[in-house]
Amino acid sequence: MQATDAPTHTSTExxxxxxxxxxxxxxxGTGGGFFRELERxxxxxxxxxxxxxxxxxxxxxxxxxxxxxGLSLPAVSRAVEGLVQRGMVKRAEDPDDRRAKRVTITxxxxxxxxxxxELRVAGIRAFVEGLEEHEREALADGLRPLMERxxxxxxxxxx
Amino acid sequence: MQATDAPTHTSTExxxxxxxxxxxxxxxGTGGGFFRELERxxxxxxxxxxxxxxxxxxxxxxxxxxxxxGLSLPAVSRAVEGLVQRGMVKRAEDPDDRRAKRVTITxxxxxxxxxxxELRVAGIRAFVEGLEEHEREALADGLRPLMERxxxxxxxxxx
DNA sequence: TATTGTTATACTCTATAACTATA
DNA sequence: TATAGTTATAGAGTATAACAATA
Numbered sequence: 157m158q159a160t161d162a163p164t165h166t167s168t169e170x171x172x173x174x175x176x177x178x179x180x181x182x183x184x185g186t187g188g189g190f191f192r193e194l195e196r197x198x199x200x201x202x203x204x205x206x207x208x209x210x211x212x213x214x215x216x217x218x219x220x221x222x223x224x225x226g227l228s229l230p231a232v233s234r235a236v237e238g239l240v241q242r243g244m245v246k247r248a249e250d251p252d253d254r255r256a257k258r259v260t261i262t263x264x265x266x267x268x269x270x271x272x273x274e275l276r277v278a279g280i281r282a283f284v285e286g287l288e289e290h291e292r293e294a295l296a297d298g299l300r301p302l303m304e305r306x307x308x309x310x311x312x313x314x315x
Numbered sequence: 316m317q318a319t320d321a322p323t324h325t326s327t328e329x330x331x332x333x334x335x336x337x338x339x340x341x342x343x344g345t346g347g348g349f350f351r352e353l354e355r356x357x358x359x360x361x362x363x364x365x366x367x368x369x370x371x372x373x374x375x376x377x378x379x380x381x382x383x384x385g386l387s388l389p390a391v392s393r394a395v396e397g398l399v400q401r402g403m404v405k406r407a408e409d410p411d412d413r414r415a416k417r418v419t420i421t422x423x424x425x426x427x428x429x430x431x432x433e434l435r436v437a438g439i440r441a442f443v444e445g446l447e448e449h450e451r452e453a454l455a456d457g458l459r460p461l462m463e464r465x466x467x468x469x470x471x472x473x474x
Numbered sequence: 475t476a477t478t479g480t481t482a483t484a485c486t487c488t489a490t491a492a493c494t495a496t497a
Numbered sequence: 498t499a500t501a502g503t504t505a506t507a508g509a510g511t512a513t514a515a516c517a518a519t520a
Contacts, residue, residue: 174458177470255478298457299333312336414501
């Protein structure tokens with residue numbers, strides 16, 4: 157077992173530490189523009205998360221948003237209220253269950269959502285563009301197999 | 316230019332989108348344990364950032380911490396006060412400039428810092444361990460050149 | 475009775491302003 | 498005068514509790 161175990165462990169640990177370093181570099185280096193835009197739009201992080209969820213699901217109840225982003229119902233109620241006031245989402249009674257509200261994203265909300273998404277990708281793109289050709293090629297080759305995994309590939313921004 | 320530009324653009328865009336998806340997957344999937352531990356330790360995010368800085372620099376003034384983590388001086392003053400009360404840092408007058416305080420991490424603070432660091436890496440390790448052999452090898456190969464960059468390699472957790 | 479959502483209230487964390495001590 | 502740090506105060510955002518409407 158020794159002969160086969162060692163290399164596996166080595167590549168696991170090497171990839172783990174390298175990935176941790178890369179993620180940290182990307183987080184510290186590329187997040188600025190995103191948060192500055194959130195501030196400019198006067199959106200709280202909870203509103204950003206809510207908008208993000210609605211950008212992907214078209215429709216959700218406050219309860220669903222609350223469960224999905226792990227925030228209390230009152231907090232979501234107020235966050236969404238702010239989004240309604242900014243014209244980024246609409247809130248209407250659910251005809252099938254009049255206790256619930258159907259929250260939907262508006263065209264303006266969708267533009268905001270996509271702008272924020274692009275801004276987050278932009279930081280990563282700038283990093284990749286700054287790499288040497290061989291680094292970029294190696295990285296692309298290393299990531300390609302992972303994109304085959306549905307749980308990761310599905311997260312890729314649509315082009 | 317067309318013939319040489321196109322492949323470069325392709326690998327740039329491919330790597331960008333793949334990296335964005337991977338980072339997102341790692342953020343959403345592996346952050347839970349870290350934040351649960353922060354809550355268990357009753358540490359605010361600002362206290363975590365301050366402790367992190369002190370874990371890497373041994374000593375810093377409140378002003379330095381404030382500048383480095385981008386938080387107001389009063390906020391840092393109170394965050395550090397909490398760390399002092401928990402015995403994770405010491406705060407003493409700077410003999411060279413008696414207006415300033417020298418904040419240093421204690422042994423307890425260092426254990427906490429390293430525990431939090433390991434917890435953050437643990438999520439990434441679990442992800443890497445869950446990969447297929449060929450995925451892991453490809454990922455390790457793809458990341459290795461990046462670790463040669465000082466701005467990234469320096470961020471790798473020490474082993 | 476249980477569930478969805480809103481409103482009331484208390485708490486945490488933050489920034490700005492005012493202040494103290496030192497340079 | 499300027500700078501490091503603390504204290505006072507106000508504002509944003511959160512959770513729990515109490516409530517109204519509907520299931």
